[in-house]
Amino acid sequence: MTDFDDWLGRRETAEDVISPGPVARLLATLGRGDPPPREGDALPPLWHWLYFLEATPRGRLAPDGHARRGGFLPPSELPRRMWAGGRLIFHKSLKLGETARRVTEIISITPKRGRGGDLLFVTLRHVISGGDGAAITEEHDIVYREAAAGARPGEPPPMEPRWRREFTPDPALLFRFSGLTFNAHRIHYDRDYARGTEGYEGLVVHGPLIAILLLELLRDEAPDRELTGFDYQALAPLFDTAPFTLAGTPEMLWAERPDGTMAMRGVPVFG
Numbered sequence: 180m181t182d183f184d185d186w187l188g189r190r191e192t193a194e195d196v197i198s199p200g201p202v203a204r205l206l207a208t209l210g211r212g213d214p215p216p217r218e219g220d221a222l223p224p225l226w227h228w229l230y231f232l233e234a235t236p237r238g239r240l241a242p243d244g245h246a247r248r249g250g251f252l253p254p255s256e257l258p259r260r261m262w263a264g265g266r267l268i269f270h271k272s273l274k275l276g277e278t279a280r281r282v283t284e285i286i287s288i289t290p291k292r293g294r295g296g297d298l299l300f301v302t303l304r305h306v307i308s309g310g311d312g313a314a315i316t317e318e319h320d321i322v323y324r325e326a327a328a329g330a331r332p333g334e335p336p337p338m339e340p341r342w343r344r345e346f347t348p349d350p351a352l353l354f355r356f357s358g359l360t361f362n363a364h365r366i367h368y369d370r371d372y373a374r375g376t377e378g379y380e381g382l383v384v385h386g387p388l389i390a391i392l393l394l395e396l397l398r399d400e401a402p403d404r405e406l407t408g409f410d411y412q413a414l415a416p417l418f419d420t421a422p423f424t425l426a427g428t429p430e431m432l433w434a435e436r437p438d439g440t441m442a443m444r445g446v447p448v449f450g
Contacts, residue, residue, distance in 0.1 A: 218276030262386035296325035333440025381418035408448030
């Protein structure tokens with residue numbers, strides 16, 4: 180693979196206003212009955228993904244809908260880019276209405292050889308600050324892979340859940356979430372592309388959407404617990420072709436595929 184040492188340590192900075200509008204639209208997308216968001220409200224955990232969106236011009240999009248390779252991220256020749264997981268520390272809540280700043284640094288680029296071929300893992304560190312200083316430190320893992328994903332056995336949940344909730348994805352949900360996060364990756368809204376070009380069985384549920392749903396389950400079931408961190412890993416895709424299950428305990432959360440194996444697992448950290 181290409182030597183990517185020149186990309187290590189690269190930084191970029193973005194600013195955004197944590198406005199109530201995107202929160203109201205995600206509440207509607209998820210079908211939640213929360214009160215209308217107002218300035219001064221705390222932003223729920225992981226909902227910062229609605230902000231600091233990269234406005235890639237149409238002419239710079241690749242055939243898969245992602246930005247063309249190069250620029251800030253390393254120009255991997257591997258054709259598929261996926262959201263692999265991450266680790267977050269919540270120092271304090273961002274507040275609706277405030278201006279926030281995000282500093283992003285490339286901290287790791289690691290080539291690997293997997294069951295399905297070559298892989299390239301890129302880890303970004305985001306430090307997001309509001310008016311009162313650092314609010315979130317996030318390490319975000321991206322994986323580039325070859326066109327054909329190697330099949331691997333699913334992992335069953337390691338424990339019995341205390342909480343279970345069935346969730347049914349549909350094309351309107353995925354289309355709305357793509358719009359809210361300005362994500363043009365065609366696997367989430369173009370069924371012919373997802374099935375014919377990338378070989379999936381249907382539209383793919385976004386990794387960040389699954390992670391948000393897991394923390395919404397926790398927020399509903401354990402509203403008095405102070406969440407100070409979250410570590411999560413994507414294990415297998417979910418599709419709009421069948422309902423899936425959100426499950427867990429205070430020690431671990433997971434999204435369960437129809438075959439009973441995990442699509443994502445996450446460990447919440449409490450203060």
